[in-house]
Amino acid sequence: MRPEEERQLIELARLGDVEVFMRLTREYEHQIFQLTFHLTGNREDAADLTQETFLQAFRAMKKFRGEASFHTWLYRIAINLSLNFLKKSRREKNGQESVEEIEENRGGAQLEYNFSQDSPEDSSLSAEFVASLKKAIDELPPAYRVTFSLVVLEEMSHKEAAGVLGCSEKTVSWRVHEARKMLKKKLQSFLTLKQEV
Amino acid sequence: MNCEKYQKMISDRLDGRLSRRKEKKLDRHLAGCPLCRDYLEAQEIIQREAFKIGEIDYPPEWWPQFEQNLKEKLILEGGLDGLQAVEGNKNKGNKNDSKKANRLVLRPVAVRALSLVLVVATVVTIAFLIIYKEKGRPEELPLAMMLSYEESYLNLNQMLADDEAIASEFVNSLEESIIGDTIQSGSENAIIDFDNNLPANDFKIELNKLQKENHNPEEGV
Numbered sequence: 001m002r003p004e005e006e007r008q009l010i011e012l013a014r015l016g017d018v019e020v021f022m023r024l025t026r027e028y029e030h031q032i033f034q035l036t037f038h039l040t041g042n043r044e045d046a047a048d049l050t051q052e053t054f055l056q057a058f059r060a061m062k063k064f065r066g067e068a069s070f071h072t073w074l075y076r077i078a079i080n081l082s083l084n085f086l087k088k089s090r091r092e093k094n095g096q097e098s099v100e101e102i103e104e105n106r107g108g109a110q111l112e113y114n115f116s117q118d119s120p121e122d123s124s125l126s127a128e129f130v131a132s133l134k135k136a137i138d139e140l141p142p143a144y145r146v147t148f149s150l151v152v153l154e155e156m157s158h159k160e161a162a163g164v165l166g167c168s169e170k171t172v173s174w175r176v177h178e179a180r181k182m183l184k185k186k187l188q189s190f191l192t193l194k195q196e197v
Numbered sequence: 198m199n200c201e202k203y204q205k206m207i208s209d210r211l212d213g214r215l216s217r218r219k220e221k222k223l224d225r226h227l228a229g230c231p232l233c234r235d236y237l238e239a240q241e242i243i244q245r246e247a248f249k250i251g252e253i254d255y256p257p258e259w260w261p262q263f264e265q266n267l268k269e270k271l272i273l274e275g276g277l278d279g280l281q282a283v284e285g286n287k288n289k290g291n292k293n294d295s296k297k298a299n300r301l302v303l304r305p306v307a308v309r310a311l312s313l314v315l316v317v318a319t320v321v322t323i324a325f326l327i328i329y330k331e332k333g334r335p336e337e338l339p340l341a342m343m344l345s346y347e348e349s350y351l352n353l354n355q356m357l358a359d360d361e362a363i364a365s366e367f368v369n370s371l372e373e374s375i376i377g378d379t380i381q382s383g384s385e386n387a388i389i390d391f392d393n394n395l396p397a398n399d400f401k402i403e404l405n406k407l408q409k410e411n412h413n414p415e416e417g418v
Contacts, residue, residue, distance in 0.1 A: 153250060176212060191242060
């Protein structure tokens with residue numbers, strides 16, 4: 001969609017036109033779903049958060065002043081909703097299976113990801129590793145998890161992530177570094193095996 | 198060796214954020230530090246595997262249902278659909294204009310009225326508290342009764358001024374009453390000092406004389 005066309009649609013959507021807002025939704029729903037999935041790690045939660053993101057955006061359309069792009073604004077809403085969701089579910093999750101427990105129950109992990117490219121010899125190990133990596137990302141403190149997901153999984157630059165998160169590029173850089181250190185620590189036994197292969 | 202600093206550089210390198218100068222510095226460090234080489238290798242594996250998490254999506258037929266549900270919710274939220282939106286936006290514009298106008302007119306009046314009520318209520322409360330606290334409960338006669346006595350007094354005054362016969366009779370009865378009381382009490386100092394502002398002052402002087410004589414009966418005899 002051209003920026004000029006998007007601006008016109010935003011103006012109409014600000015007046016409460018649902019059909020116009022749905023055109024904007026169709027433009028961004030897959031990206032928002034991907035983002036919320038990367039942040040929550042669960043397809044159903046991601047679908048709910050995607051819907052809630054667009055509902056909140058519709059309610060707040062009158063407040064949208066175009067200082068950030070519509071895309072960045074939607075991302076911010078989705079991230080805020082996801083962070084709240086993560087904090088809430090983190091409190092409820094205490095006691096659930098940790099990465100260490102996955103290591104003990106190898107082969108039992110249920111995966112929702114697309115695997116490919118690995119040779120048959122190491123595909124099994126890779127599948128386990130990715131499941132454990134996802135679990136380890138899920139267990140990161142929310143701020144680190146979101147920053148890591150934006151930079152590594154969403155492939156945003158530090159600058160873009162800083163814009164979406166409303167923080168400095170240095171903060172993004174530091175959080176990603178800390179997240180990587182935490183992941184390495186959590187996945188040490190897998191990494192040793194991988195490095196030996 | 199400050200490996201933490203170089204491990205941060207490794208993270209920035211993986212994100213494509215390391216300057217050429219720092220790249221060279223990091224390479225020089227890696228050449229001599231097996232610990233950081235091991236760290237780099239581990240982080241490269243994590244990065245590579247993280248990309249495999251990759252994209253996930255629902256099948257294409259799932260999205261129209263998602264959009265339909267969302268649209269229904271948006272309409273429930275008060276959104277306007279299609280032509281309704283065009284008409285609604287026109288009306289909304291008019292309504293907003295009249296609302297703005299009403300706000301401009303009504304708001305200052307409402308604020309002023311509320312302020313006035315608050316000020317009056319505050320003044321009355323403060324006045325009541327001050328009077329009640331300082332003077333306590335008024336022990337004097339009620340105002341209606343006081344006015345009633347004053348009215349009687351004025352009527353009497355008027356009556357005595359109008360009719361000399363009545364005035365004379367009144368003075369005589371008053372003399373008798375006072376002299377009798379004074380003799381009965383036997384007090385030597387019981388001198389009645391009339392207020393000169395009282396009406397019918399012409400008989401007061403006589404009364405005073407009589408009183409003095411009655412206090413010293415021997416002198417008078």
